[in-house]
Amino acid sequence: MRYNTETHDQAKAQDYLHYLCTELPNRRTGSAENRAATDFFAATVEQFGFRIERSQFSCIDWNSEGATLEVDGKRTRVHVSPYSAGIDVQAPIIRLASLEELASSELHGRIALLAGELVKEQLMPKNFPFYNPEHHREIIAMLEQKKPAALIAATGKDPQMAGGVYPFPLFEDGDFDIPSVYITDVEGERLAALEGRIASLHIDAARIPSTGFNMIARKGNDKTLRLVFCAHIDAKEGTPGALDNAAGIVTLLLLAERLLDYSGEQAVEIAALNGEDYYAASGEIQYLKSSLGAPGDILLAINIDGAGYKDGRTAYSLYGCSDKLTHQLKTIFSGYPDLVEGPEWYQSDHSLFIQQGIPALAFTSDQFDALWSEIAHTPDDQPHLVSIQKLISLSAALHDIVLNADRFLTEGDR
Ligand SMILES: [Zn+2]
Incomplete structure (x- = not known):
């Protein structure tokens, strides 16, 4: 009753x-x-x-205790991309703002700072079956081929895919193995001025079956x-x-x-x-x-x-x-x-x-x-x-x- x-x-x-x-x-x-x-x-x-x-x-x-980025003796906290792997790395920063720049750059042993047209939309996870635009898959495939040590995405907002958060995580993909963090587009501009310097990136994160x-x-x-x-x-x-x-x-x-x-x-x-x-x-x-x-x-x-x-x-x-x-x-x-x-x-x-x-x-x-x-x-x-x-x-x-x-x-x- x-x-x-x-x-x-x-x-x-x-x-x-x-x-x-x-x-x-x-x-x-x-x-x-x-x-x-x-x-x-x-x-x-x-x-x-x-x-x-x-x-x-x-x-x-997935578990994370956060991440820090240190350049020129200045240490800042950065957001860890959900499902990112952890890493401890020291490498020079290279800024990339387009697919052309990505295609023509040597990224091995570097930390790539992603900006401009590369960070307009949250990238669909590589194995997401229902919706996966060509240009997302292109960016992911090229990054996997060029193997940067880590990625820093400088993003704004993407209400369509990421809701109300600012900055938004460009990557949210447990099948994508390049460790990554994200910062605001404004912080990204500041960091871009330090291109070529050695950065220390520490990401404390683990994937758990x-x-x-x-x-x-x-x-x-x-x-x-x-x-x-x-x-x-x-x-x-x-x-x-x-x-x-x-x-x-x-x-x-x-x-x-x-x-x-x-x-x-x-x-x-x-x-x-x-x-x-x-x-x-x-x-x-x-x-x-x-x-x-x-x-x-x-x-x-x-x-x-x-x-x-x-x-x-x-x-x-x-x-x-x-x-x-x-x-x-x-x-x-x-x-x-x-x-x-x-x-x-x-x-x-x-x-x-x-x-x-x-x-x-x-x-x-x-x-x-x-x-x-x-x-x-x-x-x-x-x-x-x-x-x-x-x-x-x-x-x-x-x-x-x-x-x-x-x-x-x-x-x-x-
Ligand atoms: Zn919902």
Whole structure:
């Protein structure tokens, strides 16, 4: 029996959010707190009568005590690129600001200071399967071929890929073996004046083999097309990840409780995916390999990421949905005043399904730009920015999707 009262949901949602962000503020994939978060998700949905698949994968965790750079007797602290290997090296600095300069320079035994067009965007990890532009791969391949002793990236901001942080890490790649640090573009200009001098760079960091889990909860009849509700449970290192994406997980847990007494035929899957903010997206790859099944088995995939921001409304966007499905969903959402249709975006787990040709629906906040350029991936992504009320309302809308799913297909699609 579920106590379906507003106060009950409020208290539950607060508890979940508090637990994830305050008790487990380091939910990076591969960390102990990440495993505690996935265990918590599994134990909670099991209470609501879901069958659970624990899907394990290999990943690396990473530990760093920081880095220092010393030139001309002046020592400064610099940021270590996430997943960088450690090093202790003394070598001359060479500044590179373009692919041409990179191509024509001898880098062996030097520390390369990267600036200009080389540092405009965060470089995609070399083995990242879903999106990897040619010019990123070119820079990485050339660096690997030229083998500098270490790299210093002088960066600005890249809200698209790196969220609100300044400077941003140019490299975040456990498969890229050249040790690296990053500094602001302003510090980079100062350092550029010291080109040719010998620098001492000390990076204290280690990669640690680890494991993570996707937790996939199921109810209903396996033989029907599935509704998949997902949200990523991992967070970037250095952020409690309240909006990105504890809020999404809280919403899934509220939905799971709404389905406590569910005995319908419709197959429902609630998945905590584990790697949206991890360089290798290992949880997502694992899901594709061992949990997704045939794309034709999924009726609709629903992803929540960055939803519930205290200001504005919750924005939904539809991808590859039939006219009938679109109409049905919009009819449901018209009953929820805090839901509004927003622009398409692709930087989250709904892309996984879209790329398989599966109809998808994504929820985020309509204050998307402010959220991603100022808050996401920073220490400021705190629980007080989350509207519990919006998460409760969203979980009710998701519940309506389950209850109305038999209207989503035209005869003959079944
Ligand atoms: Zn996210």
